[in-house]
Structure formats: structure tokens, C-alpha cells
Amino acid sequence: MATRAENTRSRMFDAALQLISEKGFSGTTVDEIVDRAGVAKGTVYYHFAGKAELVEALIAEQLAPLVVHFRTAAAGAYDPMSRIDALIRAELEWIRENRAFAKMLVTELWREDRMWRETLVLLRREIIGFIRDAIDDGVKNGAIRSDIDPDFAASALFGMTVTAALDWLVFDPDKSLEFVAEQVLRLASMAVSA
Amino acid sequence: MATRAENTRSRMFDAALQLISEKGFSGTTVDEIVDRAGVAKGTVYYHFAGKAELVEALIAEQLAPLVVHFRTAAAGAYDPMSRIDALIRAELEWIRENRAFAKMLVTELWREDRMWRETLVLLRREIIGFIRDAIDDGVKNGAIRSDIDPDFAASALFGMTVTAALDWLVFDPDKSLEFVAEQVLRLASMAVSA
């Protein structure tokens, strides 16, 4: 049951996420957020200590399900290659469903002066960790070539997928997920397979 | 001969680039720029219409040599696979030498409300075009598999290289360019070769 307060919070989250993905954190004003959310200005400060804390809470709330999403994907496939396949597919799906959030992560990840920077870096490490584990396993059982650095390769595959997905959504949104997934997976599997 | 005005301009460019790569465009104030450049506040407005136009000019001036850099790399190798190799190496080198500018490009490319957005998108398209041409040639002479979309693959390889390079510079700056280049090229060439 969504209480009145929960509804208000989520309206502010939606508005902030949308705006920040378009104009960045500094480029988005509290006035714009409350306008779009349809609440009064004071309401932000009733619920949060400030603008930064609103975004912090927003990130925290969206991140928990993201990690679960990846964990589930990784758990669903035992074979290393199909696990990589599943993880990349999970990444693409999540980006498609959380386009604004994904854009925000990309533009805010490199900023060194944000209070949530640590959180984002840890998140990235955790997700890349899933891929690296799969690569490790693949190297062990001979499915994956051993002349690549697993950590490096995991981060590169993750980055390739993120940029391909954003390119897709921003510049070529008519392509299907199937096409994009197929292309990315083809490149990724060939890149690492023994 | 560097005139006084040209010298002043370039001092402001350097300061702005450095600061914006650290704190973003909105997060950087004109006061900070002029402090670091060692000029008076009015000087920015004597040379440019405003803060945004300063950055616009900065981007326009830095971009010309970048395209030349890629064109040269592409022209130096006839064989498709070595051309891809040369282009990725050129990308890595350029990012290493222009780290601040590269960070700025990544964080500003996805921003929809910037006057220089168009310029950046065109630049990206031009650079990816070099890679795509090489892939096209490779497909024709059989060196590259024909079941990938050349445009998509070019964009994915470019993105993989950018994120790998930034990861390297931000999280692991002690690695050598040689190691990084070798790893990226290994992944890239396997990803596309027939």
C-alpha cells in the first residue's frame, strides 16, 4: 500500500531522475524538480536534507535491485560462456528499462566531487566482478583464452556494452533489443573465447 | 608569432579544460577559471560572449587536430586489421595525452542541453567512420567476419576503448600504455576477425 508520503517521494524521484539524466546534477534545479513533480518547494526539504541527499536516496533505492538483477542473471547459468552471455543480456535489459538512470550513472561516475561517488564505484566493481568471475572460470575450464587479463577484459566488455547500449537508445532507438544483444554478444564472445 | 591576445586565450583554455574535466561545466565557475588563468574576470567576456562560448571555442580548437590525428593513423596502414590496430592505438595515445579533454567529452557527450552537443556528435561520427571503413574493407577482403554490422561494431570498439582507457587512467594509472594497448587490441581483433 503506497502511503501518501511514499507517493510524494517517488514523484520527486521520477522528476529528479528524468531531469538529471538530461541536464546533469548541477544543471538541474530544485525548482525544476518540484515543478515536474507537482509538489511545493518545501516538500523536498521535508523529506530530504537537501538536493544532494535526494539524489543519494534515489541512487540507493535504484541500486539494490540492480545488483540483485545481475546476481540472478549470473546464477542462472553455470557454463562460463553462457554466464557472460546472460550478464551482458541483463545489462542491456536493465539499461533499456532504466535509460535515464543509466545515463545519469555514466555522466556522474567520473565526477570526483560527489558524495555518492564511492557508492557508484563500488557498484561498478561489484558488477564487473560477476563478469570477471565468469571469465576466470572460463579460463580454468579452457573455454576462454588465457592471454587476457580477466579484470581488464571484464571492465572492457562492460564498457563496450554500456556505450553500445547508450548509442542505441540515444542515436538509434528503433533497433530491437534482439538485434543489439546479438551483435554485442557476438563481439564479446569472439573477443574472449579461446 | 603568439600575440598577447592569443596567449591570453590559450591560458583561459587551459584553465577551463582542467577545471571542467574535474568538476564539470556547471560545476566550474568563471571565477575559478580566471584565477587559474591569471587574468581578470572581464577578460573572459572580452574574448568570448560567455562561459559557454569559451568552452565552445575550446572544443572547436582542440577538435581539428584530433581528427587529423585519426586520419593520419588510418592513412598509415593499408591492411584493414592493422588499420583498426592503428586507430585504436591512436585513440589510446590521444586519450593519454589529452586526459582532461577526454573526460570532458565523455561527460558532456550525453548532455542534451549544450550548444556544442552537435559538434561532439559529429566528431564521434567522423571518428567512428574511420573504424567502420576499415571494417568494411576487412569484410570485403575476407579478413573480417561478415555477420557483424560494421557501424555497430565500430561504435562498440570505439566505446570499449574509451571506457578501458578512462578506467586505466582513473583507477589504474600505473599500467603502461603498452599493456593496455595490447589487451584492448587483443580483445578487439579477436572480436571482429573472421
Place this chain on the structure above:
Amino acid sequence: MATRAENTRSRMFDAALQLISEKGFSGTTVDEIVDRAGVAKGTVYYHFAGKAELVEALIAEQLAPLVVHFRTAAAGAYDPMSRIDALIRAELEWIRENRAFAKMLVTELWREDRMWRETLVLLRREIIGFIRDAIDDGVKNGAIRSDIDPDFAASALFGMTVTAALDWLVFDPDKSLEFVAEQVLRLASMAVSA
């Protein structure tokens, strides 16, 4: 009931009017306005889009009663000559009571680059229209000579009254309204009577 916001608005209006009548629009700073109004700087921008819009609203709000004032004066006298008399008297009274506003109107009316210029021109036309109508009626019933252009004469009488009134208030404020009115009316009535 005067709400808090209305009270704040009118404090800013009073301060702006006083200052602008002394130093002109460009010569008056927002800092001076808020100082005299006893509000914070941001308050101007909470209520208005900017300094110019504050003045625009001020003019719009003060102008409505002015037109009513003239309309009432015109309606109070049926005979054309006494209607002209009443209108000129109304003009003098209003200028005496709204000296600051009158000075502002005179110095801003001829300015071609103000957003409220149109408004002022329309106002002037409306007020002169009252006088012209009285002259028209006087010409018809023979009380006023027919060899003058009614529109021209109305504008001339209006202008004569304004300058005489400002001369009075600025250079000779000790004279009584009665003396000034008597002198102006004597000149005006002789100027037009048959």
C-alpha cells in the same frame, strides 16, 4: 485583506517608483530598491522575472486608477468648456499626488527601448482622447473655435499642463495648486475658446 505577499510587492513598488523618479530606470539598482523596501535581493526575483518586469507591473498597476480618474472628471461636466477645465484640473491634481510617477512617465515616454513603451503610448492616447472629445463637442456647439485641429490642440494642452506642473513641482513647489490651476486654465480656455 493584504496578504504578506501583497504587502511585500507594494513595498517594492514604492521603493522602485521613488528611486526611478529620482535617478531613472537604468540609474536605479536592484540593491537600492531592496534596501529601501527592506526585503532581500532574491525577493525581487521571487515576485518578478527581473528588474524591468517589476517596473512593468508597477506601471500596469498604477495606470488603471489614472484612467478612471480622468474618466470620472470628464463625466462630471457636461458643458465642453467646463469639461476641459475639469480634465486639466484632474491632470494637475494627479500629478501633484503622484509626482514621482509623473516624473517617471515623462522621462520614460520618449524612450524607444522599453518594454512598457507601448503601454505608455496607449495611455497617453486615451487621456488625450478625453480632451479631444470635449474639444469636438465644443466646436459643434460653437463654444470652441473651429480653426484648430482637435487632436493637435488636445495634445498641446495636455503637454502644456504636464510641463507647467513639473516646472511648478520641481522649480517652484511653494506655489499653490489653486494658483497654478488658475493660470493654466486661463491660458487653455483662451487658447481654444471661440
Place this chain on the structure above:
Amino acid sequence: MATRAENTRSRMFDAALQLISEKGFSGTTVDEIVDRAGVAKGTVYYHFAGKAELVEALIAEQLAPLVVHFRTAAAGAYDPMSRIDALIRAELEWIRENRAFAKMLVTELWREDRMWRETLVLLRREIIGFIRDAIDDGVKNGAIRSDIDPDFAASALFGMTVTAALDWLVFDPDKSLEFVAEQVLRLASMAVSA
């Protein structure tokens, strides 16, 4: 023979006069003046101590001929009524030929914080003095009614003429000087004649 320096000065005078008549003294920038005059910014400060002094010199240079113009008109007619006639005609002619300057005088005359205010007030007094002297003479010889205050009447006639002339030039520039002069003179002479 106009020296180079004199030519430069007059170019700056023309530009300043034009701009100030449109936008006022504070509303006109030195940049705009030098742009329109086609000289470099420093040139203003080579010739004058500052922006205000430029205008001061401009006023001083234009005012000498103006007083001569009125003196000549007054001297050309011995009869009081025709002297008033000649003075008003002189006023209209001068305004027509020096429209920008006239507008500037009107908008700057009431400003209490200008260094040239004193000069303008004295000028106004001098010109009105010519008219008042004529009225005095007319009262003495019985041509002009004695129940009006000569000073007041002179100032009122002067003001009527200025506003009628500006109305003419700004709102109805197609009318001929002849028509305007005829109308104004008709009103003025009737207003004061015995």
C-alpha cells in the same frame, strides 16, 4: 578646414547624440558609441576625460548656437506678439533640425544627478526669458492681457511647443512644419492676447 582630430570628435558626438536620444545616457555604452562612430575605444578617452565629459562637451557645443538662434529670432521682431511668434517658430525649427538633441534635453532635464544639469536649467531659463520679455512688453503696451503671470505663461508656452513638436516628430512626422507652426501659434497667441 576640419582637422583629423575635429573629424573624430564630431563622429563621436554624432554617435553619442543619436544613441542617447534613443536609450538615454545610462542606457548608452561607450562600446556602442565607438562602434557607431567607427573609432577605437581608447579614442574616447584620448579626447575626453570620460563618458560624462563627452556628453558635457557635446551639450556645450550645441548650446551656444541655440541661444544665438533664439536671440536672433527675438531681435528680428519688435512688436511683442510677432516676437512671440518668431520665438515659437524658432523653437519648432530648431527641434526639427535637432530632433535627437531635443529628445535628449527633455529626458535629461529632469534628472537631478547629472553634471550638466545646471547648464540645462540655465539654458531653459535663458530661452524662457526671451519669451517672458516679449510678454512683459506686450502687457505694457496692452497687446497682452495682464491677468497672467508672465514667467508662468512663458514657461507654459515653451512647454506646449516642446511637447507638440515632439509629438509631431515622433508620432506624426508626416505633418508639415507649416501646419504645426500655424496650429501652435494660433493656440499660443489666443492664449495670451488681450
Place this chain on the structure above:
DNA sequence: AATGAATGAGACTTCATTCAT
């Protein structure tokens, strides 16, 4: 005699935050 790059005080405006209701 003239130039134009550079200055810096001060203008207008923005915006995260506070607080009485």
C-alpha cells in the same frame, strides 16, 4: 592622434535552503 587588450568594481540574476503557517 589613436588603438584595443585588459581590468575590476559592481550590476543583474540564480538557486539551495530556511521557516512561519
Place this chain on the structure above:
DNA sequence: TATGAATGAAGTCTCATTCAT
């Protein structure tokens, strides 16, 4: 639980003036 008027520090930008050439 929510509001919105008010705040003021900090931002962007303007502009008269200076000065080396």
C-alpha cells in the same frame, strides 16, 4: 505531511576606465 514566501551567498555578465603600444 506539506506549503510557498522569503532569504542571501554566490554565480554570470556589464561596462567605464586604464595603459602599453
